[in-house]
Amino acid sequence: MSHRSATTEPNEPADLQPIADPASIAPTMRAAVARRYGNADVVAIENVPTPQAGKGQVIIRVEASSLNALDWHFLTGTPYFLRLIAGLRRPKRTIHGADVAGTVVAVGAAVTSLHIGDRAFGESAGGGCAPYLATKAEHLVPIPEVVSFQAAGATPVAGITALQGLRSHGGTRPGDHVLINGAAGGVGTFAVQIAKALGAEVTAVCSTRNVDMVERLGADHVVDYTTDDFVPGGARFDVMLDNVGNRSAADCVSVLRPAGRYVAVSGPKENRWLGPIGHLVRTRFAFRRTDATFHQFTASSTPEDLMFLGELLASGQVVPEVQRTVGLDGVADALAEIGSGHARAKIVVVPT
Ligand SMILES: NC(=O)c1ccc[n+]([C@@H]2O[C@H](COP(=O)([O-])OP(=O)(O)OC[C@H]3O[C@@H](n4cnc5c(N)ncnc54)[C@H](OP(=O)(O)O)[C@@H]3O)[C@@H](O)[C@H]2O)c1
Numbered sequence: 001m002s003h004r005s006a007t008t009e010p011n012e013p014a015d016l017q018p019i020a021d022p023a024s025i026a027p028t029m030r031a032a033v034a035r036r037y038g039n040a041d042v043v044a045i046e047n048v049p050t051p052q053a054g055k056g057q058v059i060i061r062v063e064a065s066s067l068n069a070l071d072w073h074f075l076t077g078t079p080y081f082l083r084l085i086a087g088l089r090r091p092k093r094t095i096h097g098a099d100v101a102g103t104v105v106a107v108g109a110a111v112t113s114l115h116i117g118d119r120a121f122g123e124s125a126g127g128g129c130a131p132y133l134a135t136k137a138e139h140l141v142p143i144p145e146v147v148s149f150q151a152a153g154a155t156p157v158a159g160i161t162a163l164q165g166l167r168s169h170g171g172t173r174p175g176d177h178v179l180i181n182g183a184a185g186g187v188g189t190f191a192v193q194i195a196k197a198l199g200a201e202v203t204a205v206c207s208t209r210n211v212d213m214v215e216r217l218g219a220d221h222v223v224d225y226t227t228d229d230f231v232p233g234g235a236r237f238d239v240m241l242d243n244v245g246n247r248s249a250a251d252c253v254s255v256l257r258p259a260g261r262y263v264a265v266s267g268p269k270e271n272r273w274l275g276p277i278g279h280l281v282r283t284r285f286a287f288r289r290t291d292a293t294f295h296q297f298t299a300s301s302t303p304e305d306l307m308f309l310g311e312l313l314a315s316g317q318v319v320p321e322v323q324r325t326v327g328l329d330g331v332a333d334a335l336a337e338i339g340s341g342h343a344r345a346k347i348v349v350v351p352t
Helices: 069-076 080-086 149-153 156-169 186-197 208-216 249-254 277-287 303-315 328-339
Strands: 028-034 043-049 057-066 099-107 119-123 132-136 140-142 177-181 201-206 221-224 237-242 256-264 293-296 322-326 346-349
Touching: 028 328, 043 328, 057 149, 069 080, 069 328, 099 132, 099 149, 099 156, 119 149, 119 156, 119 303, 140 303, 149 303, 149 346, 156 186, 156 237, 156 256, 156 303, 177 186, 186 201, 186 208, 186 303, 201 208, 208 221, 249 256, 249 277, 256 277, 277 293, 322 328, 328 346
Parallel strands: 177 201, 177 237, 201 221, 237 256, 256 293, 322 346
Antiparallel strands: 028 043, 057 099, 057 132, 057 346, 099 119, 119 140
């Protein structure tokens, strides 16, 4: 059992809370719950049973979670094919917040990687919008001592997506010129900083209100898509990380160097059953006639990538851009903002 001292969180007094005695945890807890598919107005605050640790699981006292477009898709059950895994008639996942950072307060059988009192973060199958969450221990890694719960809780889904898109699929190398379309959202604000950490020159695309933010995050060049267009500008890129999917394949090919890599993180929500799948298939096909390559992926959290992100956080090379922090009462509004398609950076949830 390892208890951290107050000196581990010098910048964040709110993190300095005593570790709970598992036996003292109340049998019920307040949570932001959505029992049916719908928009943000189906989210309600309820008292629900506090989870217990099954085999291979730990109970985390959630100090910070954050919301992602992923949570919006699970909330609305769209595109509809998602319901094949999320629940056909009603959602299996009733508490949103896949991102989690907190303190281990109980461990189930067969858990050896984490102990009561450990600070840990990672991507869960939802549940961060509640004070306690049960998740597989293998989904979590320790939070470096100098990293706050808020920073760790803002990172997993968006940070993993940006990292895997740029490094694993885009093959970003030092000196590459990277274009990030959709640089102001959760994935984009991590991508700008991770691309810089990988040694790239970064051109970021966002709207007027976010230009200053992405410059501050390290972008070398910014294209305000409300007044400018990156396609006819003449710049050529080694990697295009596309968090929006609003351009034609011909446009994307035209801005890439001959061996350039187009990485599709997202696509237009053109079909309520299949979402962007048709667009992605057409784009993949169009790339077959070019020297550039098409890469589409679904991010999948690994302990190695989480630990790599933890190192970037600890070194200060990546500082999650947190737009605001909300309590449980603010979860519905935060989800609605993400559903608008114009959320700015990260919204952190402190589930009290
Ligand atoms: N493949 C995967 O595994 C994976 C993983 C995570 C997320 N995703 C998907 O990736 C997308 C981005 O995720 P996210 O978490 O970053 O979403 P987000 O936080 O909701 O951010 C969306 C951002 O898109 C920007 N945007 C909207 N229209 C734009 C345009 N025409 N040009 C440039 N930027 C535009 C908005 O900025 P402005 O307000 O400045 O317009 C906003 O900041 C979502 O569709 C999500 O579902 C995929």
